[in-house]
Amino acid sequence: MPWAHRVMVEERQWLTPEDFTETVGLCQFLPGPNIGNASIVLGKRWFGLKGAVVAFLGLMALPFVWVMALGSVYMQFSDSALLRAVVTGVGAAGAGLFIATAIKLGKPLARRPAGLATAMGCLLAVGVGRISLLYVLPVVAAVSLFLSYRKQL
Amino acid sequence: VTLLQLALYFGILSVISVGGLPSVMGEVQRIVVEERAWVSASEFVQLYAVGQASPGPNVLIVALIGGKVAGLAGALVSLFAMCGPAAAISWWVSDLWDRFKLSPTRALIQRAMTPMVVGLTGAGGMVLATPDRLPDWRMWGIAALSAAGMLLAKKLNPLWLLAGGGLLGAVLL
Numbered sequence: 375m376p377w378a379h380r381v382m383v384e385e386r387q388w389l390t391p392e393d394f395t396e397t398v399g400l401c402q403f404l405p406g407p408n409i410g411n412a413s414i415v416l417g418k419r420w421f422g423l424k425g426a427v428v429a430f431l432g433l434m435a436l437p438f439v440w441v442m443a444l445g446s447v448y449m450q451f452s453d454s455a456l457l458r459a460v461v462t463g464v465g466a467a468g469a470g471l472f473i474a475t476a477i478k479l480g481k482p483l484a485r486r487p488a489g490l491a492t493a494m495g496c497l498l499a500v501g502v503g504r505i506s507l508l509y510v511l512p513v514v515a516a517v518s519l520f521l522s523y524r525k526q527l
Numbered sequence: 528v529t530l531l532q533l534a535l536y537f538g539i540l541s542v543i544s545v546g547g548l549p550s551v552m553g554e555v556q557r558i559v560v561e562e563r564a565w566v567s568a569s570e571f572v573q574l575y576a577v578g579q580a581s582p583g584p585n586v587l588i589v590a591l592i593g594g595k596v597a598g599l600a601g602a603l604v605s606l607f608a609m610c611g612p613a614a615a616i617s618w619w620v621s622d623l624w625d626r627f628k629l630s631p632t633r634a635l636i637q638r639a640m641t642p643m644v645v646g647l648t649g650a651g652g653m654v655l656a657t658p659d660r661l662p663d664w665r666m667w668g669i670a671a672l673s674a675a676g677m678l679l680a681k682k683l684n685p686l687w688l689l690a691g692g693g694l695l696g697a698v699l700l
Contacts, residue, residue, distance in 0.1 A: 400624050401547075403640050406613020407586035408547040414614045415621040430614065434606070437583020438590060442602060444581045445574070445591045456697060458573065463696015465572035465655060466666045467689045468579040470673030472549050472652030477678060480645040489642045496646025500553045501653030504561070504660075507554040511543055514646065518639035 378409060389416075409433065488526040492517050529597045530604050532563070537589060537608035544613065546644030548586050552651030555592070556658075565596045568658040575655060580689055586610065665699045 382388045389397070401411040410430060417429030451457050476497075483489040496514045499505045536558055544551040552575075559565050566574065574595065578588030586609055593605025627633045656670040657663065672695070673688040 399637070400621065401617065402644070403545065403637060404613065404617050404620060405542055405544045406547070406610060406617065407544075407584050409584045410586060410610050411613060411617040414617045418618060418621065426614075426618065430610070433584065434587075434610070437581065437587055438602075438606065440583060441578055441581040441587040441591060442594060442599070445577050445594060448573070448577050452573070458569070459696045459700035460693040461573045461576045461696070462569065462666075462700050463576075463669055463692040463694070464580055464689045465576035465658075465692075466669035466696065467673035467692020468575060469652045469655035469666070470670035470675075470692070471579075471677055471685055471688065472552070472648055472655065473670060474674040474677035475549065476645050476649035476652065477674070479641065479648065483641060483645060492642040493646040493649070496643060497649040497653065499650075500647060501650030504553070504557055504654070506557065507543055507551060507647075508539075511545070511643070514643050515639070518642050519635070521642075522635045522639035 378412065486526065488521050489518075492521065530600060533593050533596060533601055533605045534608040537593075537605050538612055541609045541612040542616070544609075546640065546647060548588075548609075549651045550644060550647035553647070553654040555589070556654045559592055559596075560658075566592065568660075570595070572655060572658045576689075576693075580686075669695050669699070 379394060383391055383394050397412055397415055398408070401408045401415060404411050410433065413429035413433045414426045417425035417427070419425075421428070448457075448461065480490070480493060483493060492514060496510060499510045499514075500507065540551045540554060540558075543554075556568075556571055560568050560571050571592075574591045575588050578585060578591050581587070587606070589609045590602040590606040594602035597604070624633070652670065652674075656666050658666075669692050673692055676683060676688045676691070677685060
């Protein structure tokens with residue numbers, strides 16, 4: 375996403391910064407990969423269906439080849455304990471990035487105890503309880519909407 | 528049959544992945560590792576790491592899982608199942624969203640999103656840091672360091688944090 379900002383807003387000036395923020399805000403709220411959704415929304419806005427399809431495929435095609443190549447290289451050497459340890463370490467660092475993202479996004483909740491409690495409940499149910507999202511999501515969505523309606527968020 | 532199952536599972540996840548892939552990472556792990564046993568817990572973390580380290584959208588981890596389960600066809604089916612339904616929703620909602628730009632309902636929904644996305648993203652991190660449900664201080668330590676790094680050094684490219692995680696992994700794990 376930071377790269378998308380640099381290229382589309384700063385270098386090519388396809389979008390104003392406000393437009394970018396607005397689009398990203400929408401795509402964060404929509405289900406699905408954020409940047410994938412952004413490619414659909416922007417492709418559609420500029421060139422209709424063709425634009426959306428082209429933007430999406432353009433976004434995915436090369437990285438898909440990359441990731442599959444990297445994956446198969448990794449499979450070749452995954453017998454090596456050292457490589458497994460390195461890759462697991464990378465995974466743990468990636469987990470840290472998730473946690474940092476959650477903290478960043480959660481800053482506005484610091485002054486909203488009810489919202490914070492909802493977020494924590496959601497985290498515990500899914501992260502520790504490992505309860506299926508199919509049960510957790512409707513409950514959390516209902517609670518959040520209620521809180522939002524009552525101006526608690 | 529496996530291809531159909533992949534399409535079905537990822538198709539459902541696509542629709543419920545509010546806030547993006549991090550939100551459903553925990554659920555993906557639950558289905559792929561615990562329910563179907565398509566990949567082992569440690570393989571899951573490793574596939575995630577490969578996906579994270581390679582350039583491109585993080586949704587490609589789904590292609591890696593699909594590829595591991597059912598080859599190239601599995602990879603393509605999983606990726607499109609994960610993106611397709613969400614893309615259709617984006618297509619349809621983006622107009623509505625513009626039309627209701629000033630509507631209070633839109634603001635209400637937007638505010639309601641924060642706790643959900645925060646909780647789910649945090650849960651994704653927890654699941655990745657405890658792949659087989661046993662807390663391991665080394666995994667947690669690396670995760671905590673990289674989280675701190677991202678929060679404190681805002682200009683730092685996250686790839687450095689991943690590289691540091693790999694280095695620590697080599698030493699500790």
